[in-house]
Amino acid sequence: MSKTLDNLRLYAGVVKRVGYTLTAGMLAPGSRDELLKLYNSYNGHQQPGDSTPVDPFIIPKTDVFELFGNDNATYEGVYECGFGHTTEFELKVISNLVKKWNPRRIFEIGTFQGRTTLNMALNSGVDTEIVTLDLPADELASTKMEIEEGEVRYVKKEVSGERFIGHPAASKIRQVFGDSASFDFKTYADSVDVAFIDGSHAYEYVLNDSEKVFTVMRKGGLIIWHDYTNWPGVWTALNELYEKDARFRGIRHIGGTSIAILTV
Ligand SMILES: C[S@@+](CC[C@H](N)C(=O)[O-])C[C@H]1O[C@@H](n2cnc3c(N)ncnc32)[C@H](O)[C@@H]1O
Structure with missing residues (x-):
């Protein structure tokens, strides 16, 4: 039960954060960093089972x-x-x-x-x-x-x-x-x-x-x-x-x- 509650709280927190970032947060200082973080969290990391690397930054x-x-x-x-x-x-x-x-x-x-x-x-x-x-x-x-x-x-x-x-x-x-x-x-x-x-x-x-x-x-x-x-x-x-x-x-x-x- 407490695990479900934790998950619900986590879900609500994520919805709040994403909602803010994509609306009023777009005007806040550092909004680009926030958007990049969001983008990278979905696209920047390989998912289990992915066979092709997604990180394009090859420069050392x-x-x-x-x-x-x-x-x-x-x-x-x-x-x-x-x-x-x-x-x-x-x-x-x-x-x-x-x-x-x-x-x-x-x-x-x-x-x-x-x-x-x-x-x-x-x-x-x-x-x-x-x-x-x-x-x-x-x-x-x-x-x-x-x-x-x-x-x-x-x-x-x-x-x-x-x-x-x-x-x-x-x-x-x-x-x-x-x-x-x-x-x-x-x-x-x-x-x-x-x-x-x-x-x-x-x-x-x-x-x-x-x-x-x-x-x-x-x-x-x-x-x-x-x-x-x-x-x-x-x-x-x-x-x-x-x-x-x-x-x-x-x-x-x-x-x-x-x-x-x-x-x-
Ligand atoms: C992201 S801004 C630069 C930000 C700035 N260097 C800074 O650090 O605050 C991009 C700039 O490049 C200029 N720009 C875009 N294409 C250009 C081109 N072909 N030749 C010269 N300047 C260009 C734009 O007018 C704009 O002022």
């Missing part, structure tokens, strides 16, 4: 504690995240990576509101230049390749870079606009120490952006990809690069995040 993991011992970074807006942003923890990881690499130039694909751009600016030297590329909403219909339906809303934001516009650190940030598939990266050849790839999450774009960014990196530079575990286009493209292209064999997925990194 590294650990934040292998990368840095302490959290030495400074932040702004770290808890103000939601759809389209890096999570709190990911922002801290990226900020610490930037601090550790001490880059002269950072190149970001995908500005959005500029939350990560601002925190990369806060954690780099006074002479660092942060170039951030964004697709203007009025170029949405004329991109060279197709972007994902689900990311149109990030392109159609009110203001690109609103988190850093007017901030004292904005003097280090240069906004450039265009489609990453037609943007002229040659100007930046051999000059980028940290790149953050977080533009379109479509497979073709991830391949395009990875290739273009690779050509502008300085030796010893660091490429950071966001959303490896969140978008099929990203994990399919990165898995392919990792498996088939020797230049990308050193990619590592940072455990507990959707970030992948490569030292070039």
Whole structure:
């Protein structure tokens, strides 16, 4: 009897949690994490009797504690995240990576509101230049390749870079606009120490952006990809690069995040 009661309580708890997550909870901070947890609980783990593995994340993991011992970074807006942003923890990881690499130039694909751009600016030297590329909403219909339906809303934001516009650190940030598939990266050849790839999450774009960014990196530079575990286009493209292209064999997925990194 008490087992039945326990099961009923468990069932009611799950219904309440799922109901909240799929309704009012969609507006709460961290809703994306909650949805991902739900998604993974149904799709991310193999069921008894399944013969094919369902975990598509083949890239070997590294650990934040292998990368840095302490959290030495400074932040702004770290808890103000939601759809389209890096999570709190990911922002801290990226900020610490930037601090550790001490880059002269950072190149970001995908500005959005500029939350990560601002925190990369806060954690780099006074002479660092942060170039951030964004697709203007009025170029949405004329991109060279197709972007994902689900990311149109990030392109159609009110203001690109609103988190850093007017901030004292904005003097280090240069906004450039265009489609990453037609943007002229040659100007930046051999000059980028940290790149953050977080533009379109479509497979073709991830391949395009990875290739273009690779050509502008300085030796010893660091490429950071966001959303490896969140978008099929990203994990399919990165898995392919990792498996088939020797230049990308050193990619590592940072455990507990959707970030992948490569030292070039
Ligand atoms: C998920 S948001 C980036 C989030 C941001 N990096 C952050 O950490 O807060 C994706 C951004 O990529 C931009 N984008 C999408 N397709 C692009 C393309 N083909 N070229 C350049 N930017 C693109 C969108 O306009 C949007 O601002």
